[in-house]
Amino acid sequence: MREIVMQMDNVTMQFGGVVAVDSLSLDIYKDEIVALIGPNGAGKTTAFNVATGVYAPTNGRVLLRGKIIAQGHPTGKMKHMYAGTHIGEYNKLISHTPDKICQMGMARTFQNIRLFKNMTVLENVLVARHMRLNAGFFQSALNLNLHEERRLRRECSDLLDMLGLSDLMYENAASLPYGKQRYLEIARALATDPRILLLDEPAAGMNPQETDELSDFIRKIKEDFNLTVFLIEHHMNLVMDISDRIYVLDFGKLIAEGTPEEIQKNPAVIAAYLGVEEE
Amino acid sequence: MMKNTRSGSYAQPQEKTVKLSTVLSALVILLVYAAVFVAEQTLPSTSILFTVLKKGATYALVAVSMNLLNGFTGLFSLGQAGFMLIGAYAYGILTIPVEQRMNVYQYYDGGIVQFALPVVPALIIAGLCAAAFAFLIGLPVLRLKSDYLAIATLGFAEIVRTIFQWDKLGFLTNGSNLLREYPTFNDFNIKGADGEVTLYLSTLVPFIIAGVCIALIVLLLRSSYGRAFMAIRDDEIAAEAMGINLAKHKQIAFCVSSFFAGIGGAMLAMYQNTVQAKAFTSAMTYEILLIVVIGGIGSVTGSCISSFLFVACSEWWLRFLDQKQMIGNFEVPLLRNGFRLVVFSIIIMIVVLFFRQGIMGTKELPDLFKPRRGGKKPKRSVKEKAEQAKENAKEALQAEEQITLTAAEAAETGAAVAAEAAGEEAASLKDKAEEAKEALKEALAQEAAAAAEAETVEGGEA
Numbered sequence: 001m002r003e004i005v006m007q008m009d010n011v012t013m014q015f016g017g018v019v020a021v022d023s024l025s026l027d028i029y030k031d032e033i034v035a036l037i038g039p040n041g042a043g044k045t046t047a048f049n050v051a052t053g054v055y056a057p058t059n060g061r062v063l064l065r066g067k068i069i070a071q072g073h074p075t076g077k078m079k080h081m082y083a084g085t086h087i088g089e090y091n092k093l094i095s096h097t098p099d100k101i102c103q104m105g106m107a108r109t110f111q112n113i114r115l116f117k118n119m120t121v122l123e124n125v126l127v128a129r130h131m132r133l134n135a136g137f138f139q140s141a142l143n144l145n146l147h148e149e150r151r152l153r154r155e156c157s158d159l160l161d162m163l164g165l166s167d168l169m170y171e172n173a174a175s176l177p178y179g180k181q182r183y184l185e186i187a188r189a190l191a192t193d194p195r196i197l198l199l200d201e202p203a204a205g206m207n208p209q210e211t212d213e214l215s216d217f218i219r220k221i222k223e224d225f226n227l228t229v230f231l232i233e234h235h236m237n238l239v240m241d242i243s244d245r246i247y248v249l250d251f252g253k254l255i256a257e258g259t260p261e262e263i264q265k266n267p268a269v270i271a272a273y274l275g276v277e278e279e
Numbered sequence: 280m281m282k283n284t285r286s287g288s289y290a291q292p293q294e295k296t297v298k299l300s301t302v303l304s305a306l307v308i309l310l311v312y313a314a315v316f317v318a319e320q321t322l323p324s325t326s327i328l329f330t331v332l333k334k335g336a337t338y339a340l341v342a343v344s345m346n347l348l349n350g351f352t353g354l355f356s357l358g359q360a361g362f363m364l365i366g367a368y369a370y371g372i373l374t375i376p377v378e379q380r381m382n383v384y385q386y387y388d389g390g391i392v393q394f395a396l397p398v399v400p401a402l403i404i405a406g407l408c409a410a411a412f413a414f415l416i417g418l419p420v421l422r423l424k425s426d427y428l429a430i431a432t433l434g435f436a437e438i439v440r441t442i443f444q445w446d447k448l449g450f451l452t453n454g455s456n457l458l459r460e461y462p463t464f465n466d467f468n469i470k471g472a473d474g475e476v477t478l479y480l481s482t483l484v485p486f487i488i489a490g491v492c493i494a495l496i497v498l499l500l501r502s503s504y505g506r507a508f509m510a511i512r513d514d515e516i517a518a519e520a521m522g523i524n525l526a527k528h529k530q531i532a533f534c535v536s537s538f539f540a541g542i543g544g545a546m547l548a549m550y551q552n553t554v555q556a557k558a559f560t561s562a563m564t565y566e567i568l569l570i571v572v573i574g575g576i577g578s579v580t581g582s583c584i585s586s587f588l589f590v591a592c593s594e595w596w597l598r599f600l601d602q603k604q605m606i607g608n609f610e611v612p613l614l615r616n617g618f619r620l621v622v623f624s625i626i627i628m629i630v631v632l633f634f635r636q637g638i639m640g641t642k643e644l645p646d647l648f649k650p651r652r653g654g655k656k657p658k659r660s661v662k663e664k665a666e667q668a669k670e671n672a673k674e675a676l677q678a679e680e681q682i683t684l685t686a687a688e689a690a691e692t693g694a695a696v697a698a699e700a701a702g703e704e705a706a707s708l709k710d711k712a713e714e715a716k717e718a719l720k721e722a723l724a725q726e727a728a729a730a731a732e733a734e735t736v737e738g739g740e741a
């Protein structure tokens with residue numbers, strides 16, 4: 001059996017009366033590129049937010065490399081409002097903050113770019129290495145870890161070099177063109193040394209040529225960094241091109257799962273998504 | 280809050296320019312210290328200049344400590360006066376000479392503390408006491424949304440002020456009575472056998488204490504932790520997603536900031552010769568907040584410069600507004616006790632409303648010596664260039680505004696310190712404005728070109 005890197009078991013996320021994600025179960029295997037698609041408002045970003053610890057699931061659980069990183073069941077007022085299923089299966093509450101989950105090897109990018117705007121490109125990447133710092137607070141605060149700092153800067157500038165951002169290293173992150181900002185977000189996520197990388201609409205706002213370049217790029221970093229990739233995307237060319245498997249979400253519910261060929265033929269998918277919006 | 284599009288010298292500087300700008304900055308700082316030393320030996324020690332310099336150095340440290348939190352970590356705290364009070368009292372209580380205790384604590388049988396520490400350890404303990412209080416407040420509050428911190432710290436400052444005046448604690452705090460007789464800045468002057476001062480150090484020493492503390496803060500800001508703080512300020516959600524433990528890092532920033540505010544409080548005690556809890560009001564915190572805003576939120580250099588300007592205005596240059604002035608038989612209207620504060624408030628409102636970036640924006644001293652980047656920029660599409668140029672043009676307008684401000688400041692005051700600072704400032708800003716004006720011209724040309732290009736493309740497609 002191949003190793004499962006990330007697993008969601010019956011995850012439900014309910015905001016007030018809105019069930020954004022409804023009993024979602026999925027498995028991401030090592031070395032896969034898996035896509036999560038679905039119309040706007042289907043709950044894709046919410047699923048990412050639950051996986052990365054931004055929201056605690058209303059019900060269900062998430063596992064990262066075999067460890068439960070989030071588990072919950074409806075509590076308080078939600079007990080009465082809960083509109084999902086699988087009640088009573090996840091009694092123990094477990095939750096980790098996003099930083100802990102990141103340290104455990106899951107990194108992400110954001111649909112609406114979230115760079116550190118007043119910092120340079122290099123500093124943006126350096127921030128992602130902070131949690132792996134060897135020096136203690138006082139050693140670092142007094143700038144006594146010169147060797148380590150130098151090493152960090154070298155590593156980060158090498159990383160930027162690999163991603164074609166090295167000539168922008170000292171530019172302010174906010175001054176970068178849009179496309180480059182997306183690449184920088186990926187660079188920053190890679191700097192955290194992830195096992196699995198979650199990309200939320202990485203091709204948003206890109207033209208077809210840039211989208212093609214991005215496909216190659218994602219494949220390349222997957223190889224170079226030994227990654228598993230889980231991505232949300234609307235550009236069907238990219239999705240069909242690079243995904244090993246695809247999950248389709250509609251109104252929070254999983255409506256299909258399979259290889260790109262299977263998904264393209266799936267009538268439910270065509271009805272809910274492909275037929276309506278794209279092509 | 281107010282953010283600049285360009286980051287200050289915390290950015291990894293470009294290889295070659297780093298040395299020159301750092302060396303020049305070090306030189307400027309050295310010159311300031313040398314000037315202070317020389318002035319102190321030559322000018323009469325009663326000169327108001329020294330009052331301004333001593334209090335300015337004290338406020339500079341407190342302002343930088345506040346900037347560390349509000350400007351660099353994005354946490355809005357209003358507890359500075361409270362932490363200063365704790366520092367001031369800790370220092371006073373620990374350093375009053377044993378033989379003076381009976382006299383100072385006359386209503387409390389000499390108080391409970393019956394030893395006296397040397398100045399430096401007492402200063403460090405003063406900082407640690409403030410930091411310990413910060414830690415306790417931070418535990419519950421820093422986990423909540425950041426707005427709560429302002430309310431909690433403001434409340435804390437008021438409570439501390441009351442408790443320190445409480446007579447049941449008089450054995451420690453001397454109740455509502457003054458603490459005095461502890462070592463002050465004047466005690467750093469070296470006296471000869473005849474009691475005459477042979478070497479004046481009472482201004483240089485506060486400069487050294489504040490300088491060392493500010494240097495430590497700058498080192499912290501340049502470290503990996505400093506980057507983490509700024510990441511939290513720029514985008515908390517992203518910072519957390521990149522593995523930064525928000526609660527821990529906010530707690531560190533809060534405690535470090537309070538540590539230095541505590542030392543600042545001890546310095547204020549030394550400056551004032553006596554200390555009383557009553558004086559540490561929230562008005563003091565607002566003064567410091569204003570210094571931070573005027574200097575530039577996110578600029579250590581700005582906080583330092585504006586501290587001296589602020590203290591000079593309030594203690595010296597605007598004093599005349601509080602006195603009745605007669606020109607012949609004519610009494611100048613409005614000039615009477617309290618008018619200074621009105622003028623002061625108006626100046627501050629103007630700064631806050633129209634010069635949001637403050638004196639320095641997010642720039643630091645070394646940035647002023649760096650040649651403007653250019654030439655090495657990667658090639659960009661015409662459109663991007665045009666857009667960049669437009670932004671530069673906007674900056675030009677801002678820079679021009681600032682020039683008028685600083686120039687006006689210099690003209691109005693006519694004082695040496697301000698003139699120097701303003702001159703430097705104006706020179707660098709003028710460069711910037713001129714460059715940006717050129718950029719504006721370029722932008723217009725480029726826009727035209729871009730439009731033409733777009734037309735040809737569209738034409739071709741059609």
Ligand SMILES: Nc1ncnc2c1ncn2[C@@H]1O[C@H](COP(=O)(O)OP(=O)(O)O)[C@@H](O)[C@H]1O
Pocket residue numbers: 015018019020038039040041042043044045046047
């Ligand atoms: N924090 C929140 N509070 C309330 N409703 C939310 C929240 N986040 C997402 N939602 C709702 O959940 C649904 C799914 O949103 P989202 O996950 O962003 O969709 P997608 O990423 O698939 O476009 C939407 O109806 C949205 O309004």
Ligand SMILES: [Mg+2]
Pocket residue numbers: 044045046111
């Ligand atoms: Mg989304």
